[in-house]
Amino acid sequence: MLKRTPNIHIMTDFICGFPTETSHDHELLMELLKKYKFCSLNISQFYPRPGTLANKMKEINTKIVKARNREMSRLFKKYSLYKSRVGSKYIILITEYPSRGDDFISHNEQYEQIIIRNTGEEKNLE
Numbered sequence: 001m002l003k004r005t006p007n008i009h010i011m012t013d014f015i016c017g018f019p020t021e022t023s024h025d026h027e028l029l030m031e032l033l034k035k036y037k038f039c040s041l042n043i044s045q046f047y048p049r050p051g052t053l054a055n056k057m058k059e060i061n062t063k064i065v066k067a068r069n070r071e072m073s074r075l076f077k078k079y080s081l082y083k084s085r086v087g088s089k090y091i092i093l094i095t096e097y098p099s100r101g102d103d104f105i106s107h108n109e110q111y112e113q114i115i116i117r118n119t120g121e122e123k124n125l126e
Contacts, residue, residue, distance in 0.1 A: 017065030019057035
């Protein structure tokens with residue numbers, strides 16, 4: 001699929017410290033992150049929600065969960081996925097307008113987030 005859809009924006013979520021997660025499971029997740037280098041990644045720590053089966057499971061030590069979370073975050077921050085696209089032109093859809101001098105948030109056809117710096121100067125965005 002990646003060959004047929006170049007530059008596709010794939011986002012995923014990871015939950016660190018689900019009660020059944022082993023050290024080996026975490027290593028496999030890290031390998032997955034290294035292999036696919038997801039464009040967007042949401043890393044969360046497990047939280048037992050009342051009324052769920054997981055709420056009754058024995059939790060993993062908080063120090064281990066936080067360490068795994070930091071390890072994933074450090075790896076993700078090392079990615080340089082967009083260097084090759086600097087200076088490229090895209091047709092975009094602005095999805096968020098600045099309320100107080102902030103940047104415009106937009107997305108291109110691959111749903112990659114593109115930030116337009118708001119310098120306060122009026123510009124032609126064509």
